[in-house]
Amino acid sequence: MEAMKAIGNPSSTRVFEEYTAEVYGWAYRLLGRHHDALDVVQDVFLRWADQCGRRTPDHPRGWLRRVTVNRAIDLKRKDAHAVSPESTSPGAIRNRDAGAEIGIDHQTLRGDISIALGRLSDVQRSVLVAKVYDEMTFAQIARELDLSPSTIKTHFLRGVRVVRDSLQPRWDKGES
Amino acid sequence: MDCSNFEMMLADAIGGELSEEDQAVLDVHLAGCDRCRLDLESARDTVETMRSLPGPQQVSIRRDGDRLVIEDRGAVAPTARMFRGFMRYAAGFLIAFTGGYACHAFLIARDAIRQPTPIVKVEQQQTSLEGSLVNARAGKPRRTKLASCLIAMSTRTP
Numbered sequence: 443m444e445a446m447k448a449i450g451n452p453s454s455t456r457v458f459e460e461y462t463a464e465v466y467g468w469a470y471r472l473l474g475r476h477h478d479a480l481d482v483v484q485d486v487f488l489r490w491a492d493q494c495g496r497r498t499p500d501h502p503r504g505w506l507r508r509v510t511v512n513r514a515i516d517l518k519r520k521d522a523h524a525v526s527p528e529s530t531s532p533g534a535i536r537n538r539d540a541g542a543e544i545g546i547d548h549q550t551l552r553g554d555i556s557i558a559l560g561r562l563s564d565v566q567r568s569v570l571v572a573k574v575y576d577e578m579t580f581a582q583i584a585r586e587l588d589l590s591p592s593t594i595k596t597h598f599l600r601g602v603r604v605v606r607d608s609l610q611p612r613w614d615k616g617e618s
Numbered sequence: 619m620d621c622s623n624f625e626m627m628l629a630d631a632i633g634g635e636l637s638e639e640d641q642a643v644l645d646v647h648l649a650g651c652d653r654c655r656l657d658l659e660s661a662r663d664t665v666e667t668m669r670s671l672p673g674p675q676q677v678s679i680r681r682d683g684d685r686l687v688i689e690d691r692g693a694v695a696p697t698a699r700m701f702r703g704f705m706r707y708a709a710g711f712l713i714a715f716t717g718g719y720a721c722h723a724f725l726i727a728r729d730a731i732r733q734p735t736p737i738v739k740v741e742q743q744q745t746s747l748e749g750s751l752v753n754a755r756a757g758k759p760r761r762t763k764l765a766s767c768l769i770a771m772s773t774r775t776p
Binding site: 459462463466467470471474476479480483548551552555573574575579580592595596598599602603605606609613 | 625626628629630632633635657660661663664665667668669670671672673674677679688
């Protein structure tokens with residue numbers, strides 16, 4: 443992986459080893475495909491290496507989350523009509539016989555969520571992902587982003603409402 | 619009714635951080651405000667929907683020289699997963715059984731060392747042919763079959 447070569451100093455290597463699994467997890471949640479998530483991990487840590495050459499972020503996790511989500515949304519936009527690997531897995535093929543295309547539905551749901559997240563600001567996106575997927579408290583997110591808890595809550599509410607409005611058509615059709 | 623006063627409470631309620639006192643206050647407000655009630659319900663549904671997207675199952679990360687290999691072993695067919703589960707269960711059972719048997723054997727051996735069994739002298743019966751014949755002629759009760767045959771043969775009149 444090129445990111446490993448690019449990261450020279452020990453502190454960057456430590457961050458890389460400490461957060462790779464989380465970065466991969468964020469990317470996978472939004473993209474749903476192993477190889478796309480790997481591409482995002484590589485891009486993110488190459489950017490980390492560049493960033494450390496200028497100024498090391500005070501909160502690596504928050505920085506990595508923000509960049510990962512942004513990169514994943516960009517990738518999702520470019521690949522809006524990809525076939526989900528989940529729809530070709532043995533379980534999904536059996537389910538397809540029963541008429542339930544769970545894998546494809548997950549990919550369209552990911553697409554809808556990515557579109558909604560794309561409408562948010564960087565901070566709102568970070569807050570939403572940190573709260574929903576990392577299950578951090580508002581106080582923890584506030585410390586990480588150097589903002590007040592009330593500001594974090596406001597961003598969270600705004601983010602949830604935007605995603606809800608994007609998902610409303612699905613619920614109106616009766617999809618989960 | 620000013621719903622903006624309840625925005626922070628709504629955020630806490632959606633995020634699962636609302637205290638019991640605030641929950642009671644919010645419940646009173648929601649009982650009289652359909653807009654906030656629907657807002658809260660739909661926001662919770664949104665969070666649950668986002669969380670319904672599966673994440674990576676079993677991520678393993680290992681170094682291979684200057685390369686990093688990330689594997690997600692979650693995408694395994696159900697039958698293979700069941701087989702692995704069964705093998706793990708069987709291995710655990712075998713280990714437990716072997717360990718239990720080893721402990722049992724150890725305890726038996728330890729007891730045997732502490733209480734040596736008394737040596738019982740077994741008189742070895744002389745079974746040589748000569749001895750058998752001597753016994754037979756002396757009329758001693760211990761007469762081997764062979765000795766009986768030989769006596770019979772020797773007393774047979776030609």
